[in-house]
Structures are given as structure tokens and as C-alpha cells.
Amino acid sequence: MTRSRIDLQDLLFGLFLVAVATGTLVATRNLTVGHAADMGPGYMPRVVALALMAFGLFFSGRGLWRAGRGIAPVQLRPLLAILASVGVFALTAERLGLAIASVAAVMLASFATREGRLVETVAFAVVLSGAAVLLFVKLLGLPIPIWPR
Amino acid sequence: MELFDNLLMGLSTALQLNNLLFCLIGVVIGTAIGVLPGIGPIPTVALLLPFTFGLSPASAMIMLAGIFYGAQYGGSTTAILVNVPGETSSVVTCIDGHEMAKQGRAGTALAIAAIASFFAGTMATIVIAVLSVPLSVLALKFTAVEYFSLLVLGLIAAVVLAHGSVAKSLAMVLLGLLLGLVGIDVSSGVARMTFGIAALSDGLDFVPIAMGLFGLGEIIANLERPAERRVVSQSIRSLIPSWKDLRAALPAVVRGTALGSVLGVLPGGGAALPPFSSYALEKKLARDPSRFGKGAIEGVAGPEAANNAGAQTSFIPLLTLGIPANALMALMIGALMMQGIQPGPQIMTEQPKLVWGVIASMWVGNLMLLIINLPLIGLWVSMLKIPYRLLFPAIVLFCCIGTYGIANSLFNVWLMMGCALIGYFFIKIGVEPAPLLLGLVLGPQLEENFRRAMLIADGDFTVFLSRPISAVILAVVAALLLAMLSPAILRTRKEALAE
Numbered sequence: 001m002t003r004s005r006i007d008l009q010d011l012l013f014g015l016f017l018v019a020v021a022t023g024t025l026v027a028t029r030n031l032t033v034g035h036a037a038d039m040g041p042g043y044m045p046r047v048v049a050l051a052l053m054a055f056g057l058f059f060s061g062r063g064l065w066r067a068g069r070g071i072a073p074v075q076l077r078p079l080l081a082i083l084a085s086v087g088v089f090a091l092t093a094e095r096l097g098l099a100i101a102s103v104a105a106v107m108l109a110s111f112a113t114r115e116g117r118l119v120e121t122v123a124f125a126v127v128l129s130g131a132a133v134l135l136f137v138k139l140l141g142l143p144i145p146i147w148p149r
Numbered sequence: 150m151e152l153f154d155n156l157l158m159g160l161s162t163a164l165q166l167n168n169l170l171f172c173l174i175g176v177v178i179g180t181a182i183g184v185l186p187g188i189g190p191i192p193t194v195a196l197l198l199p200f201t202f203g204l205s206p207a208s209a210m211i212m213l214a215g216i217f218y219g220a221q222y223g224g225s226t227t228a229i230l231v232n233v234p235g236e237t238s239s240v241v242t243c244i245d246g247h248e249m250a251k252q253g254r255a256g257t258a259l260a261i262a263a264i265a266s267f268f269a270g271t272m273a274t275i276v277i278a279v280l281s282v283p284l285s286v287l288a289l290k291f292t293a294v295e296y297f298s299l300l301v302l303g304l305i306a307a308v309v310l311a312h313g314s315v316a317k318s319l320a321m322v323l324l325g326l327l328l329g330l331v332g333i334d335v336s337s338g339v340a341r342m343t344f345g346i347a348a349l350s351d352g353l354d355f356v357p358i359a360m361g362l363f364g365l366g367e368i369i370a371n372l373e374r375p376a377e378r379r380v381v382s383q384s385i386r387s388l389i390p391s392w393k394d395l396r397a398a399l400p401a402v403v404r405g406t407a408l409g410s411v412l413g414v415l416p417g418g419g420a421a422l423p424p425f426s427s428y429a430l431e432k433k434l435a436r437d438p439s440r441f442g443k444g445a446i447e448g449v450a451g452p453e454a455a456n457n458a459g460a461q462t463s464f465i466p467l468l469t470l471g472i473p474a475n476a477l478m479a480l481m482i483g484a485l486m487m488q489g490i491q492p493g494p495q496i497m498t499e500q501p502k503l504v505w506g507v508i509a510s511m512w513v514g515n516l517m518l519l520i521i522n523l524p525l526i527g528l529w530v531s532m533l534k535i536p537y538r539l540l541f542p543a544i545v546l547f548c549c550i551g552t553y554g555i556a557n558s559l560f561n562v563w564l565m566m567g568c569a570l571i572g573y574f575f576i577k578i579g580v581e582p583a584p585l586l587l588g589l590v591l592g593p594q595l596e597e598n599f600r601r602a603m604l605i606a607d608g609d610f611t612v613f614l615s616r617p618i619s620a621v622i623l624a625v626v627a628a629l630l631l632a633m634l635s636p637a638i639l640r641t642r643k644e645a646l647a648e
Contacts, residue, residue: 009578016574017320024327027342037608041334041341044596048327055320071577078372079573082365082545083566089549090562102546109542112372116538128543132550140200142554 007068010059017056024049081112097145098137102129155505156278162506163513168208175212176514179219180521183226184529186233188544190220191586192364194480195356196547198487199554206488207503211510213484217477218270218460218511222518225262225453226529229255238456241424245441245448252444256388261398261446262453263522264390269406269454270515273461276410277468277508281497284469288494293601294612296494298622300595303472305626306415308584315633318584325585328353329592336600348560355483355589357552357565359476362582364548365565366572368541388523398450401431405451409458414465415474423459424452461511468504471496472591476583479590493594 024045031042085108092101106125110116136142162168182193194213201209224236229246242262249258291299308318331342332352343349390398408430409423431451432441441448463474464481471492473479482492490500497504522529552565575582606612614620 009580012574012578013317013320013580017324020324020327024342027344031339031341032337035608036603036610039336039600039603041337041339044599045327045330045341048323048330052320052323052327055316055323058316059320069579072373074577075373078369079570082369082372083569085542085545086365086549086562086566086569089546090559090566093549093553093562094559098550102550105546105549106542109545110538112369112541113538115536120539124539124542128546132546136550136554140554141203142550143557144550144553 005067007063007066008070009063010066010068011063012071014056014059014061014063017052018060019056021049021053021056024052077114078112082109085109085112093144095148097147097149098133099129099146100148102132151282152278155282155501156509158502159278159505159507159509160513162207162502163211163510168211168506168510169513171204171208171212172215172510172514173517175215176219176222176518177521179216179221180223180518180529181532182216183220183223183236183239184532185223185535185540186227186231188540189236189363189367190217191477191480192360192367192544192548193220194477194484195359195364196551198356198480198484199551201484202487206485206490206500207506209484209488210481210503210507211514213481214464214507214511215514218457218514219518221457221460222263222266222522223529224456225266225449226259226522226526227533229258229262229449230530231533238424238460239453241428241452242449244428245443245445248442248444249446249449254444257390257394257446258449259526260388260390260523261394261450263519264395265398265402265405265450265454266457267515267519268402269409269458270461270518271512272406273410273413273458274508274512274515276458276462277465277511278505280414280465281469281504281508284465285494285497288470289498290618291494292616293598293605294616295619295622297595297598297602298613298619298626299470299472300591300598302622302626303466303474304584304587304591304595305629307473307475307587309629309633314580317580321580321582321584322588325588325590326592326595327588328358328585329589330596335593335597346560348556348558352593353564353589354555354561355480355586356555357561358568358589359480359586360548360552361565361568361570362572362575362585363476364544365569366574366576366582368544369569369573370576371537372541388526394446398446401427401447401451402454404430404434405454406458409455410462412455413459413462413474423455427451427455457515464507464511467492468507469497470494473587476586479587482590 028042028045032040033042033046034040085105088108089101089105092104103125106128107121110121133146137144137146163172178193179190182188182190194216197213201213220236221238224234224239225242225246228234228239228242229250232243232247234240234243246258246262249255304322308315308322331349333340333350340350405427408427412423412426428448428451431447432438435441435447463478466472466474467478467481471482471494473482485492548565549562552561553559555561572582602612613623
């Protein structure tokens with residue numbers, strides 16, 4: 001962990017909270033707030049968002065003010081591979097069926113590491129896909145197509 | 150004796166053939182994920198939740214509970230043989246357990262760990278049975294006012310006692326509460342923060358959130374670290390410990406069990422805190438503390454007993470009051486709600502068969518674990534040889550399918566993807582995601598009880614202080630928060646958690 005002049009961890013968390021709180025306040029601006037004895041649907045979201053805003057400003061301020069830990073550099077390979085794997089599954093599962101979606105998801109996820117060997121990955125993806133179909137569709141009765149419709 | 154009647158009723162549920170089967174499935178899965186580093190009980194339980202729809206509530210809870218305490222057994226195997234904790238709760242077991250393995254005493258260490266866990270599991274089952282009745286009697290006096298205060302206590306205490314910065318954890322609880330508010334407001338029927346997405350009108354499912362934050366986020370972070378795993382390659386001789394070993398371990402086991410049982414009941418407890426405390430205690434009590442770290446048998450026996458006792462007694466707040474002590478118990482609450490059972494103080498009187506069945510199943514499950522773990526140890530060791538490069542794509546795939554399975558909705562898969570990114574972000578900035586899950590699950594109940602309390606009291610906030618039980622609970626909350634501000638306690642807490 002590198003040292004840095006500002007506490008980047010605190011600052012990023014603070015900014016994240018401020019963003020979420022702002023988003024909430026904007027999204028709920030049209031809901032009736034009401035008062036304590038007769039709360040409208042907007043009462044709780046607003047209270048929680050304001051509290052989050054306070055926390056967010058506190059962490060941002062503290063992060064800028066004191067020195068602290070930096071952040072280990074982000075490695076894009078695992079991050080993108082895993083996210084892409086989930087995304088591809090979401091795109092293909094209902095259209096192309098579980099068998100193909102599983103192979104695609106496993107292959108993409110395998111790209112997250114450099115250790116993988118192509119032949120092994122393909123074979124493993126096919127085996128896993130078969131196991132998933134057997135377990136989830138045949139045994140547990142998950143209503144999802146196996147092959148493209 | 151009411152206690153025996155209750156336990157007998159529980160046993161009659163737990164010993165039904167199908168419940169025995171689900172208990173076995175639960176503890177086998179639990180042991181497996183406990184042995185494998187990089188996958189914990191939280192994503193596993195989240196993954197299996199959708200498939201408990203078809204089961205009876207008792208079978209579902211028995212199986213899910215089995216996963217949790219089964220993981221405590223499995224985690225120690227990896228800790229001893231590989232010096233990598235299979236679970237966070239077995240971090241301490243690495244220290245002396247792996248040292249014992251290096252000295253050729255792996256068999257003894259494994260046996261002592263399993264025996265200690267079994268003893269602790271048995272005692273903790275009794276503790277749960279004894280404590281449950283008085284707590285549930287107290288719980289019947291609760292109205293919305295007291296329940297709201299109790300929920301606040303549960304959330305605050307979970308934050309204070311868990312590791313990580315208290316302020317950040319509080320912010321995470323609030324974040325969870327906010328996510329819990331998404332969906333159609335129950336009292337007015339108005340959609341809140343749904344952004345026009347139909348899938349959001351019923352609220353956010355917590356399973357994709359749990360799997361994204363805990364399962365996938367963790368995998369991405371794991372892959373950034375260089376892989377390293379060396380199994381102590383030695384045949385495991387003589388699983389039966391000598392009398393001398395047993396005599397040395399016994400006092401530590403008893404102390405660990407007591408410590409774990411107490412710490413497990415506290416919100417925020419569960420399986421992580423007790424082993425650290427037990428290890429520190431054993432080291433302090435030992436005649437020759439320098440043996441610790443060099444293969445002291447007490448250093449395995451005490452913490453192993455403590456984590457198992459803690460894992461089990463953390464069910465007490467859930468089963469009697471309907472309050473989760475940690476993120477995993479929050480998932481259990483979710484499982485109950487999926488079954489159409491409203492968790493809360495009335496759960497014990499309304500669902501006695503379920504509650505006592507789960508309690509009794511814990512003892513049955515512990516007996517199974519002892520058998521699964523000792524003679525079959527070779528099987529689990531061979532599982533350790535599965536390389537991570539094959540393991541993680543399988544976990545990703547099962548997370549995708551499991552998330553889809555909750556509501557047969559692809560929206561949940563996208564939601565999980567978003568949560569994976571956020572989970573990775575949280576790990577990068579060093580924030581613990583567990584409090585978020587607590588807030589998310591408890592959020593709707595918190596709001597409902599708050600509104601009801603305000604209706605009763607006509608918008609008068611002092612009602613929380615004028616009712617005696619509620620006032621006492623809130624006083625404890627205030628004391629906890631004040632204590633956190635005191636620098637002396639802050640320092641001890643830091644030390645206790647750092648050890």
C-alpha cells in the first residue's frame with residue numbers, strides 16, 4: 001500500500017456517498033414528505049439521504065485533510081473479464097439457452113487470469129455447461145431454455 | 150421439563166428422513182466451501198436460496214444453517230494443511246495448526262480441531278435451547294416501539310463489534326437502508342426510486358446484491374493477487390490423538406466454547422470474533438506463552454471451539470427476536486421471508502416446530518460433520534488440489550444461474566454485475582460490505598415499525614424513551630456509541646481486532 005498526501009480511500013468513499021445521496025434526493029423530489037405523525041412515502045428516503053450526505057461530506061473532508069493510504073493500482077484484466085462474463089450470460093441466457101450461455105460465460109471468465117490454457121478452458125467450459133444444465137434444469141427444474149429457441 | 154419437551158419436538162422434526170437428508174447436504178456443501186479458500190458461506194447461501202422455495206421452511210433453514218456451521222469445520226482443514234484460512238474465522242487456526250502440520254502432527258491437529266468443534270457445537274446447541282425460552286417470553290411484550298429500538302440496537306451493535314471503521318460501517322448501514330427503500334411504498338402505494346423499471350417495483354432482491362458484493366467482488370480482488378497455494382504433502386498418519394494431547398486440549402476447548410457462546414450471541418459476533426479472543430486468552434493463561442506460534446495444541450483447540458460455538462449461538466437473536474447478528478443471519482431472515490414467515494419476536498410461539506427443529510438439527514449436523522470430516526479427510530484434501538483458475542469461472546457461472554433463478558429475471562443478473570463492480574470498489578477503498586447487507590434486509594422492517602410507532606404516539610419522538618423496555622435498549626445504544634468515542638476503548642478495540 002502506497003502512502004499519499006491525501007487519504008484517497010476516504011475521499012473516494014465520501015464522494016461515492018455524496019453521489020448516492022444527491023441521486024436519491026433528485027429521484028425522490030416529487031414524493032410527498034409529510035410529517036412524523038403521518039409520513040409520506042418521501043419521508044424515510046429523504047432522512048436517510050440527508051444522513052448519507054452528511055457522512056459523505058465528512059469522509060471527503062477528512063480524506064482531503066489528512067494523509068493516508070493510497071489505493072493499490074486497479075488491474076483491468078480480472079475486472080473486465082468477470083464483468084463481461086456476467087454481462088454475456090445476461091445477454092445470451094434466454095435467447096441462446098443455458099448451454100451456450102454457460103460456455104460463453106466460463107470462457108470469458110477464464111480470461112481473467114493469464115494462467116489459463118485454451119484447450120483446458122474449452123474442455124472445462126463444456127463440462128461445466130453440461131453439469132449446469134443437468135443440475136439446474138433437469139434436477140432443480142429451473143425454467144430456462146437449454147438450446148436456442 | 151419444558152426444555153426437554155421442546156428439544157424432543159425439535160428432534161422429531163430434525164430426524165425426519167428428508168430433513169436428515171437436507172441437513173447432510175447442508176453440512177457437506179458447508180465443509181466443501183469451508184475447505185476451498187475464496188468462497189465463503191455468504192455467497193453460497195445466497196446462491197442456494199432460490200432453490201429452497203420448494204422445500205418446507207424447516208428443511209430450508211436446516212440446510213442453510215448446516216452450510217454455515219459446516220463451513221467452520223472445513224475452514225480449519227485448509228488452515229492446518231495449507232496455512233491459508235478457508236474461512237475468515239479460521240485465520241487463527243493457521244498459526245499453530247499449520248505449525249503442527251509442519252512437525253508431522255497434521256493428523257492430531259485435524260482431529261483436535263474436529264473434536265473441539267463437535268464439543269462446542271453440542272454445548273452451543275444446549276445454550277441456544279436454554280436461552281431461547283426466556284428471550285421469547287420477553288419478546289412477546291414488544292410493540293412497534295420496542296421492536297424499532299431493538300432493530301436499531303441490532304444494527305448499531307453489529308457495526309461496533311465488527312471489524313473496520315465504525316463511521317464507515319454506519320454509513321454502509323445507511324446505504325443498505327436506502328437500497329431497502331427502493332420499490333413500492335407499502336402504506337401509500339407510490340413507487341420510490343424505481344426509475345420506471347418494472348422489476349424494481351417489488352424492491353431490490355438481496356441475493357444478487359449479496360452475490361455481487363461478496364462473491365464476485367471478492368473474486369476480482371483475489372485475481373489481482375498472485376496465486377500461491379502449497380499443500381503440506383504428507384500422508385496424514387494417526388488421526389486419533391493421544392491422551393496427553395486430549396488432556397492438554399480439553400481446558401482450552403471448554404474455555405473456547407464458553408467464550409464463543411457469549412460472543413456469538415452479541416450482534417456483530419458470529420464466527421469471526423470469537424477465535425481471536427480465544428487465542429489471546431489461551432496465550433495469556435498458558436504457563437509458557439512462547440510455545441504459541443510453534444504448534445501449541447491449545448492454540449488450535451480453543452479457537453476452533455470458539456468459532457463453532459459462536460457460529461451457532463449467533464442464531465439465538467435470529468430465532469428468538471428475528472434480528473440478524475451478522476450478514477449471514479440477514480440472509481437467513483431473507484430465506485424465512487421467502488417462505489412467507491415474518492421474522493420477529495413472535496416467531497418462536499408461532500413456529501415452534503421450525504425453531505426447535507433447526508436447533509435440534511444443529512446437534513445432528515455436528516455429529517454428521519464429525520463423521521464426514523475425520524474418516525473422509527482425504528477427500529477434502531484432494532479437493533484442495535483444484536486450482537483456482539478452474540474454480541473461479543465455475544463460481545461465476547453458478548452465481549449467474551443462481552441469481553437468475555430467484556425470480557427468473559435477467560434484471561437480477563445485471564444487478565449482480567453492477568454490485569460486483571461496487572463490491573470491487575469497496576474492497577479497493579477498504580470498506581467492509583457486510584453492514585450494507587444488514588441494513589438492506591432490516592430496512593423495510595425498520596421503516597414499517599418506525600411508522601407504526603409514530604402512528605401510535607401521534608408523531609411524538611419521545612415515545613421511544615417513555616416506554617421502559619425501549620428506553621433501556623436505546624440507553625445501551627447510546628452507551629455503545631459513546632464508548633466508541635472514548636480513545637481508550639478505541640485503542641483496545643483496535644488491538645483486539647488486529648491480533
